[in-house]
Amino acid sequence: MTPRAWDVVIIGAGAAGLMCAATAGQRGRRVLLIDHAEHLGERIRISGGGRCNFTNRRVQPENFLSQNPHFVRSALAQYGAQDFITLVERYGIAYHEKTLGQLFCDHSAQAIIDLLHAECALGDVQFCHPCTVTDIARTGAGFTVQTPNERHQTASLVIATGGLAIPKLGASPFGYRIAEQFGLPIVPPQPALVPLAMPPEWLAEYPIAGNSLTITAQGEATAPRFQEQLLFTHRGLSGPAILQASSYWQAQSWHQEKRSPLVINLLPDIADVFAQPVSSKQTLAQRLSEFWPKRLAEAFCATHRWEKPLNQFSHKEKAAINEQLHHWLIQPAGTLGFAKAEVTLGGVDTRALSSKTLAARSVPGLYFIGEVVDVTGWLGGYNFQWAWSSGFVAGSHV
Ligand code: FDA
Numbered sequence: 001m002t003p004r005a006w007d008v009v010i011i012g013a014g015a016a017g018l019m020c021a022a023t024a025g026q027r028g029r030r031v032l033l034i035d036h037a038e039h040l041g042e043r044i045r046i047s048g049g050g051r052c053n054f055t056n057r058r059v060q061p062e063n064f065l066s067q068n069p070h071f072v073r074s075a076l077a078q079y080g081a082q083d084f085i086t087l088v089e090r091y092g093i094a095y096h097e098k099t100l101g102q103l104f105c106d107h108s109a110q111a112i113i114d115l116l117h118a119e120c121a122l123g124d125v126q127f128c129h130p131c132t133v134t135d136i137a138r139t140g141a142g143f144t145v146q147t148p149n150e151r152h153q154t155a156s157l158v159i160a161t162g163g164l165a166i167p168k169l170g171a172s173p174f175g176y177r178i179a180e181q182f183g184l185p186i187v188p189p190q191p192a193l194v195p196l197a198m199p200p201e202w203l204a205e206y207p208i209a210g211n212s213l214t215i216t217a218q219g220e221a222t223a224p225r226f227q228e229q230l231l232f233t234h235r236g237l238s239g240p241a242i243l244q245a246s247s248y249w250q251a252q253s254w255h256q257e258k259r260s261p262l263v264i265n266l267l268p269d270i271a272d273v274f275a276q277p278v279s280s281k282q283t284l285a286q287r288l289s290e291f292w293p294k295r296l297a298e299a300f301c302a303t304h305r306w307e308k309p310l311n312q313f314s315h316k317e318k319a320a321i322n323e324q325l326h327h328w329l330i331q332p333a334g335t336l337g338f339a340k341a342e343v344t345l346g347g348v349d350t351r352a353l354s355s356k357t358l359a360a361r362s363v364p365g366l367y368f369i370g371e372v373v374d375v376t377g378w379l380g381g382y383n384f385q386w387a388w389s390s391g392f393v394a395g396s397h398v
Pocket residue numbers: 011012013014015016017034035036037040041043044046047048049052053054055131132133160161162163165166169170171172173174341342343369370371372380381382383384385387
């Protein structure tokens with residue numbers, strides 16, 4: 001069978017693959033986009049509670065975790081948040097800023113999927129899905145890509161198959177396998193932006209599932225501090241502050257065998273919980289209820305046996321309680337895994353890739369973009385921005 005000839009074959013039609021295809025197609029490249037999914041853009045469709053948090057006004061290189069933290073700089077400089085916002089505005093998609101620079105569609109994430117398909121149509125991108133790739137081989141001039149019914153020949157091959165989060169949405173380790181096939185190193189993938197599991201004895205001590213409060217959380221003592229909601233769950237801890245901190249907690253495995261605990265400040269806006277009580281007979285639980293849900297305050301004080309009026313605590317006890325509230329150390333048993341994770345930490349090692357083009361240094365014509373790469377954004381639109389930026393950059397060079 002004579003192979004069909006393309007300039008670019010992209011495997012994975014998610015956020016990064018669609019962006020890359022549109023960019024390359026509009027440069028006049030003949031582009032084929034292959035995906036094994038029946039429905040494309042599912043991760044975009046369900047993102048941001050169905051409204052897609054498509055970028056963040058405050059995107060900076062510091063908002064990404066990678067073994068090479070400088071790697072993202074070039075791609076973000078070539079295609080930043082404002083570039084995607086301009087594209088969204090060109091399509092007349094109404095959006096709003098929710099919090100902390102996070103931009104969401106006013107109506108539906110489908111508008112972003114439609115935008116990407118319209119951009120691909122402008123570049124005459126051809127689609128093949130649902131379609132499985134059974135083999136990839138290097139040829140003199142490029143690569144052959146085998147599917148059950150066809151063989152494709154291409155000068156440039158882009159791997160955009162994402163990470164391992166939420167397998168039921170079509171996540172697969174395909175991209176890592178291709179990297180390994182071509183001798184590229186992988187930073188071991190781990191769940192990130194993921195709820196944390198607490199040991200059974202801890203769960204028994206804190207029977208407060210369903211309660212939430214504003215805290216600051218750090219994945220370890222030197223990690224960035226996130227001031228957002230913490231949610232107590234039946235299995236442990238969740239909420240945006242915990243999801244953010246979870247990525248840094250997981251990343252400790254890059255440098256040390258045993259992870260240090262998370263550091264949580266349960267009263268980020270109150271320096272001294274004993275200062276200015278309503279009355280000296282007020283109990284600590286009553287005092288904490290001014291800042292926390294009542295049930296949480298009562299359960300927390302019962303667990304710690306802090307059950308007396310404020311005026312009965314000694315100076316030493318007060319100092320210890322303030323310390324405990326502002327510096328609560330949490331040692332999770334683990335995470336809830338890829339089934340509950342929003343993204344993957346780790347992936348194709350950036351040291352094997354050019355930050356300017358996303359091409360593999362040792363395999364001309366082979367590119368890796370999006371979440372399959374060892375670049376993980378914070379919660380809040382950063383991961384889509386990485387998909388747009390890396391997709392645009394590879395699409396400009398293939
Ligand atoms: P993505 O996973 O989007 O696409 C990969 C594509 O490759 C898929 O279409 C898949 O079917 C295909 N594929 C995989 N294996 C294949 C194979 N073997 N053969 C062929 N095709 C294959 N981020 C953000 O910035 N804002 C947000 O609001 C959210 N919200 C959110 C909610 C939920 C529930 C999740 C799970 C994740 C988010 N994210 C997010 C993260 C964001 O969705 C994610 O970072 C990007 O979708 C990554 O884009 P990629 O294109 O790299 O992978």
